[in-house]
Amino acid sequence: MNTKTSIKGRGAQINVPNRFFELHHEMRDDFLEFCRKEGEVSDKNKTHYLEVFPKTIVNKVTSPDVGMLYSMNPYQGCEHGCIYCYARNSHEFWGYGAGLDFERRILVKKEAPKLLEALLQKKSWKAHPIVMSGNTDCYQPAENNFQITRQCLSVFLKYKHPVAIITKNALVLRDVDILRALAKDNLVGVNISITSLSEDTRRILEPRTATIKRRLETVKxxxxxxxxxxxxxxxxxxxxxxxxxxxxxxxxxxxxxLSIAHTVVRLNGAIGILFTDWIKKTMPDRADKVLHQIECCAMEES
Incomplete structure (x- = not known):
């Protein structure tokens, strides 16, 4: 297994053009060669947090193959960098790319707790479980800085409203006090994502996530x-x-x-381009085999 990918700590190794934009930029070889000769860094590989101001925070999910009715995402984009992430395509709707932009341009919704409380106060609102992280992980590294997820959980507790969480980050344990209080009234469920028992596999698939050992300890x-x-x-x-x-x-x-569930990888939209580039760089010896098997699975589903 070749783990020497070119951009350290990232899942995607390229950016892909936004399908909604006519123009895009690219790193040309002559520019990269110039940087090398001059001793300059062509890509600083930094994460940028950008505040956005949505009017609502909870969205209704209409997809028939997703087991949730309502979801909310305090952050868009995700620094975890999971190469297979289905949420990558959604970053294009915000004007960014599904590749490196998804991991390095994190949109932060600081007003999420206020927007959530305003919704729960509406007389027309009928309580139904709201899933945090229906799209991107609410406990990704940004949460260490902004603590939006914890504030939202406090709102759920205040109104005794059901909530579910999906995460692959042990940071969820920070909020065990609120989760324990919600659980006393059967108002919460936590879904921990564990993709492999191999740390080597975890590192290349999900470069900035909690270790497998830490996730299992979180379950316990x-x-x-x-x-x-x-x-x-x-x-x-x-x-x-x-x-x-x-x-x-x-x-x-x-x-x-108490239970397990599974999904099979889907390479729709820009994810197919990103995953193909990634696996040919990371696992060149088995790239064709993996891609052909995924293709066969997709054909069987259709």
Whole structure:
């Protein structure tokens, strides 16, 4: 397995043009050569946090193949950098690319707690579980700085409103006090995403996520605090982690998960370009095999 990708700590190794824009920019070889000769850095690889001002924070989910009715995302884009992430395509709607932009241009919704409270106060609102992280992880590294997720959980607790969380970050344990209080009234469920039991695989698939060991410890600690946990074996990728389904299920059970669920990788939109570039650089020996098997799975589904 070749882990020497060109951009350290990132899943995507390229940016792809935004399909809604006629123009795009690219790194030319002559510019890169100039930077090399001059000893300059062509790409500083920094994460930028950009505040945005949405009018609403909760959206209704109409897709028939997603098991949620309402979701909210305090952040758009995700620094975790999971190469397979289905949310990458949504970054184009904000004017950015699905590749490196998705990981390095994080949109922050500081007004999310106020918008959430305004919704829950409406007489027309009928309580129904709202899923945090329906698109991007609410406990990604940005949460360390802004603590928007914790503020939103406090709102849910204040109004005794049901909420669910999807994350692959152990930072969720920071808020175990609120989660424990919600769990006493059966108002919360946490979904921990665990894609592999191999740290080598985790590092290249999900470069800025919590370690597998830490995630399993998170499952155990949440369970010991009375917070129900479901483990997401997601996504299953042929010839990368498909052989781990049963071992993952066994370990999830051993650490206290009440249930498991899974999804299979989908390479729609720009994700196909990004994933193909990534796997040919990262796993050149098995790239064609993996891509062909994913193609076969897609054909069977259709």
């Amino acid at each position: 600690e949440l369970t010991s605090n009375g917070v129900p946990v479901n483990v997401m074996l997601a996504p299953i990728i042929p010839s990368i982690n498909s052989h781990e389904i049963l071992p993952l299920a066994k370990v999830a059970s051993d650490y206290g998960a």
